[in-house]
Structure formats: C-alpha cells, structure tokens
Amino acid sequence: MRFIEGGITLVEGIRCSGIKEGKKGLGIIECSGNAAGVFTKNRIKAAPVLVTMENLKAGAIRGIIANSGNANAFTGESGIKNAKRMCEILAERLGCSWRKIVVASTGIIGEQLDVGWIESRAGVVFENLGSDRESSLAFAKSIMTTDTFPKEVAVEIGDAVITGVAKGAGMIAPNMATMLSFIFTDADFSGHDLKKMLIRAVDRSFNVTVVDGDTSTNDMVLLVSTGQKKVSREKFQRGLNSACINLAKQIAKDGEGATKLIEVIVEGARSDKEAFKAARNIASSLLVKTALFGNDPNWGRIIAALGYSGCDVDECISIAFEAGARVELVKRGEILDAHSEARKLLEKSKELKILVNLHKGNGKGYAFGCDLSYDYVRINAEYTT
Amino acid sequence: MRFIEGGITLVEGIRCSGIKEGKKGLGIIECSGNAAGVFTKNRIKAAPVLVTMENLKAGAIRGIIANSGNANAFTGESGIKNAKRMCEILAERLGCSWRKIVVASTGIIGEQLDVGWIESRAGVVFENLGSDRESSLAFAKSIMTTDTFPKEVAVEIGDAVITGVAKGAGMIAPNMATMLSFIFTDADFSGHDLKKMLIRAVDRSFNVTVVDGDTSTNDMVLLVSTGQKKVSREKFQRGLNSACINLAKQIAKDGEGATKLIEVIVEGARSDKEAFKAARNIASSLLVKTALFGNDPNWGRIIAALGYSGCDVDECISIAFEAGARVELVKRGEILDAHSEARKLLEKSKELKILVNLHKGNGKGYAFGCDLSYDYVRINAEYTT
Incomplete structure (x- = not known):
C-alpha cells in the first residue's frame, strides 16, 4: 500500500x-x-x-x-x-x-x-x-x-x-x-x-x-x-x-482558523476504548487548544483533560511533544524542566504530536484536532452576515 | 426569601x-x-x-x-x-x-x-x-x-x-x-x-x-x-x-472574555433530565457561542446542537430570544422572518435568554453560559507566559 x-x-x-x-x-x-x-x-x-x-x-x-x-x-x-x-x-x-x-x-x-x-x-x-x-x-x-x-x-x-x-x-x-x-x-x-x-x-x-x-x-x-x-x-x-x-x-x-494540526496519541490505557476517549478529551479541550495556539506548553491542561475523561488515570502519567524532535514534559508523574525547549518546538511546528502514556495497561488510541485561534472566533462570529 | x-x-x-x-x-x-x-x-x-x-x-x-x-x-x-x-x-x-x-x-x-x-x-x-x-x-x-x-x-x-x-x-x-x-x-x-x-x-x-x-x-x-x-x-x-x-x-x-450572559431555558422535553441535557448542549456549543458573540441570530446552530444532544427532538421546535423584549425565531418548526429584529436585540443585550420548546412533553431544564470571544482565546493562549 x-x-x-x-x-x-x-x-x-x-x-x-x-x-x-x-x-x-x-x-x-x-x-x-x-x-x-x-x-x-x-x-x-x-x-x-x-x-x-x-x-x-x-x-x-x-x-x-x-x-x-x-x-x-x-x-x-x-x-x-x-x-x-x-x-x-x-x-x-x-x-x-x-x-x-x-x-x-x-x-x-x-x-x-x-x-x-x-x-x-x-x-x-x-x-x-x-x-x-x-x-x-x-x-x-x-x-x-x-x-x-x-x-x-x-x-x-x-x-x-x-x-x-x-x-x-x-x-x-x-x-x-x-x-x-x-x-x-x-x-x-x-x-x-x-x-x-x-x-x-x-x-x-x-x-x-x-x-x-x-x-x-x-x-x-x-x-x-x-x-x-x-x-x-x-x-x-x-x-x-x-x-x-x-x-x-x-x-x-484545515480546522477553521487552525494554525496547527494536533495528533494526540495515548498509550498505556486500560483498554483501547479508554485510550481513544482520553485522546479525544485532550483534542477537544478548549484550554489545551488555546494554549497550543499561544505556543504555551501548558501540560497541566492536558492532565486536567485526562482527569475528567472518565478514564482510569492517576498522577503517574508521561507526556511528550513531538514535531521532528521530541521533548518530554512529564515522565511517570515527574515534572521535567523542559518548558522553554517545548515552547521552541511549538513555535516552529505546524504539525504536533502529543504523546501520552497512562502506564495502566496496553490500550492505545488517538485523535486528530487543531488549535483554537482568534480566526476561529472571527469566522464563526461572522458566518451568516 | x-x-x-x-x-x-x-x-x-x-x-x-x-x-x-x-x-x-x-x-x-x-x-x-x-x-x-x-x-x-x-x-x-x-x-x-x-x-x-x-x-x-x-x-x-x-x-x-x-x-x-x-x-x-x-x-x-x-x-x-x-x-x-x-x-x-x-x-x-x-x-x-x-x-x-x-x-x-x-x-x-x-x-x-x-x-x-x-x-x-x-x-x-x-x-x-x-x-x-x-x-x-x-x-x-x-x-x-x-x-x-x-x-x-x-x-x-x-x-x-x-x-x-x-x-x-x-x-x-x-x-x-x-x-x-x-x-x-x-x-x-x-x-x-x-x-x-x-x-x-x-x-x-x-x-x-x-x-x-x-x-x-x-x-x-x-x-x-x-x-x-x-x-x-x-x-x-x-x-x-x-x-x-x-x-x-x-x-x-464573567466567563473568560465573555460579553454576554446566556441563559438557556428548555421546555417541552420528554423529561427534566433531557431538558437539562439539551440546554447544556446549546450552552456548550462553540458555534452557538461564537454566533452570539457576533450578534448573529444563527438559530440553525441551536437546532444542530439540539439534534446531537441525544434528546428526543424533531423539526417541530420553537426558539425565541429574550432580553427585555422577546423575539420569536422559529415557531413549531416554522421559520419566522425575524433575523434583523433578533440581531438588534443581540446587539444591545448583555444578558440573553434563549427559550426553546421541544413540544414533546413537560420536561423543563436550563443552563447558564456565555459567548466565546477573541478575548477568551487571548486570555488562554497567554496564561502561563
């Protein structure tokens, strides 16, 4: 193929x-x-x-x-x-x-x-x-x-x-x-x-x-x-x-107003179903989407989105960004000092992978999304006029 | 009281x-x-x-x-x-x-x-x-x-x-x-x-x-x-x-960047539970929220949000806006010619009620929300920096 x-x-x-x-x-x-x-x-x-x-x-x-x-x-x-x-x-x-x-x-x-x-x-x-x-x-x-x-x-x-x-x-x-x-x-x-x-x-x-x-x-x-x-x-x-x-x-x-394609990949969930649910929740979070638009590696919002996804999660989570290079932000719950490195990666990337490992099982899932920009608001505030 | x-x-x-x-x-x-x-x-x-x-x-x-x-x-x-x-x-x-x-x-x-x-x-x-x-x-x-x-x-x-x-x-x-x-x-x-x-x-x-x-x-x-x-x-x-x-x-x-308080009131649902669910879905819809920010009485997006709320709905829906005055947009599925009147109402209102009747039963529910503006994106794109 x-x-x-x-x-x-x-x-x-x-x-x-x-x-x-x-x-x-x-x-x-x-x-x-x-x-x-x-x-x-x-x-x-x-x-x-x-x-x-x-x-x-x-x-x-x-x-x-x-x-x-x-x-x-x-x-x-x-x-x-x-x-x-x-x-x-x-x-x-x-x-x-x-x-x-x-x-x-x-x-x-x-x-x-x-x-x-x-x-x-x-x-x-x-x-x-x-x-x-x-x-x-x-x-x-x-x-x-x-x-x-x-x-x-x-x-x-x-x-x-x-x-x-x-x-x-x-x-x-x-x-x-x-x-x-x-x-x-x-x-x-x-x-x-x-x-x-x-x-x-x-x-x-x-x-x-x-x-x-x-x-x-x-x-x-x-x-x-x-x-x-x-x-x-x-x-x-x-x-x-x-x-x-x-x-x-x-x-x-090509999401309205999008500046970045986001691919969320979740591994280590209790099941594939949970992994897909977690990935979707991250890709849907307005707080995550706006942070990415602002090139802000605010992984705390990813954690919050995981927390209300309904999936089995605890603080033992790993999070990394990947766009050509790979920057690890959180490793099994330990916060790594990678803020400025992650920001630089975000600033230059048009396609970003958010890699999450929940360390709970073998479930894998993914979601596609985009960031949320001023232009999304502009396009949708003025659609019928 | x-x-x-x-x-x-x-x-x-x-x-x-x-x-x-x-x-x-x-x-x-x-x-x-x-x-x-x-x-x-x-x-x-x-x-x-x-x-x-x-x-x-x-x-x-x-x-x-x-x-x-x-x-x-x-x-x-x-x-x-x-x-x-x-x-x-x-x-x-x-x-x-x-x-x-x-x-x-x-x-x-x-x-x-x-x-x-x-x-x-x-x-x-x-x-x-x-x-x-x-x-x-x-x-x-x-x-x-x-x-x-x-x-x-x-x-x-x-x-x-x-x-x-x-x-x-x-x-x-x-x-x-x-x-x-x-x-x-x-x-x-x-x-x-x-x-x-x-x-x-x-x-x-x-x-x-x-x-x-x-x-x-x-x-x-x-x-x-x-x-x-x-x-x-x-x-x-x-x-x-x-x-x-x-x-x-x-x-x-006081939602981040909000210019309007939105109160969605749903009546005529099959149950109170469905009415609350429908109201929440409307208040959560980004397309509804951005339209309201743009003072655009785009009730089609309200219909779409109702349609994917999981509630029992068909085209026999009534929708009105209320802010002091009341403007009916759709009456039992019939589209009324009220676009410019509704736009004027939106332009001058800081607090808006969206009144929906599903004509299916006696269930009532409501939700509170706000519009989605450029400022929401600005505030959240720049939070940690």
Whole structure:
C-alpha cells in the first residue's frame, strides 16, 4: 500500500466536475457501482441525508450531486422536494432513476435551497465532466465552504486504487461533522461489504477528528466500488483506513482558523476504548487548544483533560511533544524542566504530536484536532452576515 | 426569601480578610460550625481538595485558608505536605487542630506552591480579619484569578441569612470547574443535612454552568452553618438554590472574555433530565457561542446542537430570544422572518435568554453560559507566559 499523487478520477470510470460562484458551489460525479454510506448521528438530519439514506438502500448508484453554500437542513417538506429535485437534475442527464443518485449539501441551515441556481448551472457542470486531474480538483473545490484548501487522497493497493475527496473545516467533532467525503475504488466489493469496511474506517478516522465538538446535520461519507479488481478484504481495509485517516488529518489541519494540526496519541490505557476517549478529551479541550495556539506548553491542561475523561488515570502519567524532535514534559508523574525547549518546538511546528502514556495497561488510541485561534472566533462570529 | 446587599460577613461570627499581590492571593475566613463540601469530579484532584475532603469528614470546621495563583495540583507528596502546611498556618493562629481547617487553591497546575509566601503573608491577613463589608470584599478579591469582578451573594430567609462568595472565570463546565465557592448561613443544620441540600443546589446551579467545557482539578463548594437560627428545610433549600444560582450566573457572566450572559431555558422535553441535557448542549456549543458573540441570530446552530444532544427532538421546535423584549425565531418548526429584529436585540443585550420548546412533553431544564470571544482565546493562549 502506498500513497500516490492524484484525485478521485484515478479510479477508472469516474468522471466529475464542479463550479464555485461566490459562496455557492455545485459538483457532479458520474460513478457506476456498489455504494455504501455512513451518516451524521444528529437527530435533525438534513433533507439530502434523508434522501441519500433511502436511495442507498438498493446498494448501487450512478452518480453524485453536491452543493455548497446551503445545507438544505431544517427545511421541512420543501427541503425533501428540493433534495429529490437535485437527484432528478442529474438522473435526467444520466438517463437513470433519481433513486440511483446520491445528493449532498453543506452550508447554512434553515434556508430553502435555491434549486433554480442549481438547475441553471447543472448543464455546464455536466458538459465539463472529465477524468483528468483538473476535473477532480474542480469537484473538490466546488464543495468547499470555509475550507482553505481542497482535500484529496489516492492510495494504491496492488493493482487497485482507493481515491477520495472531502470537505470539512468547521463543526467537526467526534461522530462526524459538516463533513462530506466521497471515496472510490476499483476493487470489487458488494454494498454490504463496503458498508462494514467503511464503518470501521470512519470510526478510526473521521470520528476521532475534533475541530469544535459540534456535530452537523449534513455529514456523509460515501464509498463507491466501480471496478472489478480483486483485493483481499484485509488489504483493502488497511488501504481504506489509511485513505480516511489521511483525509481526516487534512480536515483537522484545515480546522477553521487552525494554525496547527494536533495528533494526540495515548498509550498505556486500560483498554483501547479508554485510550481513544482520553485522546479525544485532550483534542477537544478548549484550554489545551488555546494554549497550543499561544505556543504555551501548558501540560497541566492536558492532565486536567485526562482527569475528567472518565478514564482510569492517576498522577503517574508521561507526556511528550513531538514535531521532528521530541521533548518530554512529564515522565511517570515527574515534572521535567523542559518548558522553554517545548515552547521552541511549538513555535516552529505546524504539525504536533502529543504523546501520552497512562502506564495502566496496553490500550492505545488517538485523535486528530487543531488549535483554537482568534480566526476561529472571527469566522464563526461572522458566518451568516 | 429576598436578596440583600452585602457579603459573607452578614452571617454572624464570620470574620475574613485577604490580600492580592500580582497573581498571588491569600484569603482567610474564620468560621466555626458544621460544614459540608462538594468537590471536582476530575480524577486528578488537587492536593487541597484531597486534604479538605479528609478534614470535612468530622463535619465541623473552624476556618478556611485559600490561595490564588497556584492550584497545588499534580504536585505529588510535596503538594499534600504544602496543603497540610496551609492548614497548620491557620490552625496555629486559631488554636485548633489542622484537621478543622478547609484549604483551597486555584491557579496554575503542576508547580509547587510557594508556601513561604503564604507563611509570610498569613500574619497580616489574620490580623486584618474583620466582619465589615470591606473584609468580605477583600476575601472575594483575594481568590480571583482571571475573574474581572468579585462575586458575592446574600439572601435573607426569615430571621436567617445565607451568604456566599465565589471565583470562577475559565475552565467552568457542567460538573463544576476551577470554581471555588464558600457559602455560609446562621440557620442551624447538621453536616449531614447541609451536604444533602448542597448537593441538590449545586446540581442545579454550578453544575449547569458552562464556560468552556473543561473541568478543573480544584473545584470546591463549601457550605458552613455557624448559627442557631431555625429555618425549615424547604425554605432553606429554596434560599440556597437561589444563592447558588445567583453565584453561578455571576460566574457565567464573567466567563473568560465573555460579553454576554446566556441563559438557556428548555421546555417541552420528554423529561427534566433531557431538558437539562439539551440546554447544556446549546450552552456548550462553540458555534452557538461564537454566533452570539457576533450578534448573529444563527438559530440553525441551536437546532444542530439540539439534534446531537441525544434528546428526543424533531423539526417541530420553537426558539425565541429574550432580553427585555422577546423575539420569536422559529415557531413549531416554522421559520419566522425575524433575523434583523433578533440581531438588534443581540446587539444591545448583555444578558440573553434563549427559550426553546421541544413540544414533546413537560420536561423543563436550563443552563447558564456565555459567548466565546477573541478575548477568551487571548486570555488562554497567554496564561502561563
């Protein structure tokens, strides 16, 4: 398994395109194959989520249509109608039932979708569908909201490939977020198998990614198998995990206003479950996040976050920072004199690992997150205005 | 029951004082009586918390010594020794066992306490113990960290009074925070009764107060009964609840960098428990908090926060803002055209009520919180430097 350069169109048979006009975007992907999805756990699910969940029951799709700028959430019956209309707009052009289409939306909640705009732009997007590098980038950009860069991944597993695209930025929390991700492969699996493997991969990637602890109404991760390549389940799962973790890290790195990608790695917990919980609590702590923004190696806040994680912890904890070099801050409860060294490490690092050992057992877990900056506040205080 | 002007010394027999020098503060209270405490649920408990929990087992105390600037947390055996030494410093002067002293600390984690400084200042603080207005204010100020104003309350119930002092500011979350509160009454109750009533009051006041979701290692709420006045349990509980709610709101209002006190009131939930959970989720949402800072009536984020609260909700929700005037935003799922009116209300309000009705049952609950501003980030990015 190795990462390769390129976007979703590296999978044979994928054609896509997209446009962005101000805050509005429209993207289309043509993809025939078995499909499975994982969706937001928010009780209030956006109309496109409800329609897609229904459409995926047949297990095979023909295409994807996604818009940015409006979430089509909390929009009642009109919202459902508009989400179906989006499916029809693509289905008419592909010559298939609207039931074979996945629809996704991201953006502001509680405003009716401007379907007229989507209708008027669908023609040109459809005409531009392509399988080159430019086409995959155009789609990646069309679904961005407050994202500052498009997020793509490609992984090679023997003959087969797995490719993916995602958007994230704000509202990213454990149990997903306003996060859309579409993943493709030419490895041959049934919808049922795809679903099982996708759940496992999402659980250890997007679901351990924290930007601000909020969970959106619109989250969706889709996995589509278009091809006939044979790959073992085990190899595929490994590749899928790597692809999802890579996209999840890109999302954390591009957290609204973030200046640092934070990877929290907890070892020595009583169980993996506790280790993941502890890691998530550290990655979620506003006090930890603001300290890291200020390049302040305030490990006391890490200790406090561990203490209220509900995990079995005592003062016998080890904490280190790693970014190229490694600085140990606390070793089995002993406080080391490393404040200025740690500060220097923080000042120059854009990607930081926080390594924690609880010395209680063999449980391992991790979480991805980012720091909390002035810009997070600015972006979110001024979103609708 | 009515609120009256004044501080903790309104309860007869209470004498106190305090000093603040830069980031360091020292406060002392002389108070003979039955006592009960509620403590942080953080697994990593600061040394003064551990010592006080032990000392309170006898159910009666003679005095309180508290310092600010250093939390004496994650300080191992030396920390315990220093917390006991603080008790002794006061016990020697009061002529009692150190076991009769409550000790509390707030401030930075993981640095050894400067007991020398406390020892050298204890004499002057003790000499200045008084029962006037100035003395109670001096104590209230001595325990402040990033607080911007001292927090006091006094309530009259018939002949008796309940008075309280608190410090809060950052790290305030459901299940308490770096929050210290000392409450006094001349109503006569046993330590056992005080404990039961305190738990109930804390559960509906400090425990529903959210500043940033972090829970500190040092939280403590103490209730001391010094007198012989007779008050019914029911009346006392009501008075105690009011006093705690008043202090909790002051803490929320003074949340680090906060510009607005937010009171979330949820009705129509399936149960009170669900209503409290929903209210807390709204008060904790960073997206809601940043929107309110930006005076943006983005009720979509309130809906999203309700959706992932785990409570029974659907789109039939009503949401209104109240600050003097009342603006309805959503009525039984119907979106009302009130954006500019709501924005105006937000712009001029320092105290905002968010009223939510889930239309599912009779459950009621509430939470206190504040908005999230640039200053929260500034304060917490630069704390130890």
